[in-house]
Amino acid sequence: MAENTRIEEVANLAGVSPTTVSRVINKVPTVKEANCIKVQEAIRKLKFKPNVIAQRLAKGRSDIIALVIPRYEGIFFSFYANQIIRGVGVASENLKLDLLLHLSNDKSFINTALIGGVLFADVLSNKQELSNVLESGIPCVIMNHKPVNLDVNYIAIDNRVGTRQAVEYLIHLGHRNIAHITGHLISQAAIDRLEGYKSALQENKINVKEELIEKGDYSRPSARKAVLSLLKLKTPPTAVFAASDDMAQEAISVILEHGLRVPNDISVIGFDDNPICLYGSVGLTTVRQPLIEMAAKATSLLHKAMLSKTTKSSTKIVLPTELVIRDSCRQI
């Protein structure tokens, strides 16, 4: 922290008291216009920047928010995590909040002393951290995870419904042999998608075959491995539902490499609506989840919670998913 000009010097130059300078800085409307102008000029001349630390100590609150996101590779390097980080980064800048990035794992610990609010991008990686935050009384918002038995703000999509949109679409196209490449099952989203896949099949009287369920972790290599196994089956699937578009794209690559065509031989459907869907060899049909919107709303919700003194009841938002039909699935 560089030693800068203080509010007092500004006050001297402007010929007013420090208090008045503070009022101008904080836009208190009761300052006489003439004084206001004098102060602003002095601020400009001295290139004065208020010391944020001192402001915060005096005001008793922090404008720093923390984003807690799992550091596991499959998740951290996913489109999902990237979008969340970038979305929260932009949203917090707009709200004039500083963003602290906290990469969680099973033994990470979050120091709540510095921050005014916390955003969890997922929570399963370390439940202890959520408890810490909850105990400390700091407002928080959880993204993409619906905690059970806990009165917390959250904003999520319904992964089961989204998955159902995908799987039922495939069923309507006549597919019965539908494989699923899961996401990293440490995330609730991946678990919900897997459950949604199973129940969609069951409701349509289609047996769930374990051999058609391949564990992935949202990464391309994991999808490649999964598809390779799937292709070796006596009766390979006619359709593949991947828990992320990245995995779906990799699935398509592998299928093409084996001399098969998409969607003619195998239909593929993804999840995310990653822009890469549009640019592949075949437009990828997928389930759109509004990640940027989720990030923005979560940040703004957190901001409101930080401003309101009263701990009002928690807000729960579920954003809709949307089936985006392109060219990677066909009727059989």
Place this chain on the structure above:
Amino acid sequence: MAENTRIEEVANLAGVSPTTVSRVINKVPTVKEANCIKVQEAIRKLKFKPNVIAQRLAKGRSDIIALVIPRYEGIFFSFYANQIIRGVGVASENLKLDLLLHLSNDKSFINTALIGGVLFADVLSNKQELSNVLESGIPCVIMNHKPVNLDVNYIAIDNRVGTRQAVEYLIHLGHRNIAHITGHLISQAAIDRLEGYKSALQENKINVKEELIEKGDYSRPSARKAVLSLLKLKTPPTAVFAASDDMAQEAISVILEHGLRVPNDISVIGFDDNPICLYGSVGLTTVRQPLIEMAAKATSLLHKAMLSKTTKSSTKIVLPTELVIRDSCRQI
């Protein structure tokens, strides 16, 4: 910030003065062991957490570092950016530094009041921010960019040398028709790789053909577009050098989709040594750049600069790149 127990209550419970408590917190060695234990017990009982804001105001320094990284999509979503963010995140946690994430664009502004040091992941996106930091006297380290005419700490790789390793390898294999898919030319890394590509050709008496240079932005879609153009050429290249592995992988996909083989028909070489190299249909030959190491060293260098009162001369580190030969290039 939740209103917590203060140091005074701890002092009362332990039967010592606030100063002694402060000493224990800051591990000042001159505290009698008996007192030290009493204080630690009191801290535990009261679940006392020092108020970091107050600490920082009193100490006059900050343990928060900022990571400034461009928010442009091609770059932000790249393996490079992901590795840097994750690497710095882990490194700063190890050093007990808090990490503020700042997504820069051409009009972003960094508030230096809160932070004790700054890490630039690239600087071209906003030179103004670098000047701000330099003026404020806050220590900083620049990654992957060698600023000209500026006495700043930096840690980078030599992108020209790395590129030369790749291109000369192709030349030694007999290739003369070598295409290049560039990175986002807003980054110095991309510019240097392009220059390195050109000079490697020239030094080997191979004409640089503009039609073989395709502008990418590190993203897969941009690589797809590039390869599509390349394949339409009257004389398509026999080898492609992509500025990132993601782009190289996409290049391979496109080539395969066109019924050509890698490396039999076209050789492909990437840059990064992304783990995905290992899992594709063909092992990707690439230039390894030590991103995690760069992130870790940069963070530790910054930490040292923050601790040393004296503004000693700047440190400049260039990390070596390494050609990693796998199966995507062949002799012709």
Place this chain on the structure above:
DNA sequence: CTGAAAGCGCTAACAA
């Protein structure tokens, strides 16, 4: 509408 004075919670001289 303005200013003096009293903190915010902690650390750093300085004495003891």
Place this chain on the structure above:
DNA sequence: TTGTTAGCGCTTTCAG
């Protein structure tokens, strides 16, 4: 080795 006394730079009562 410990405690007392001043601040760090700002905001916020509360008089005026």
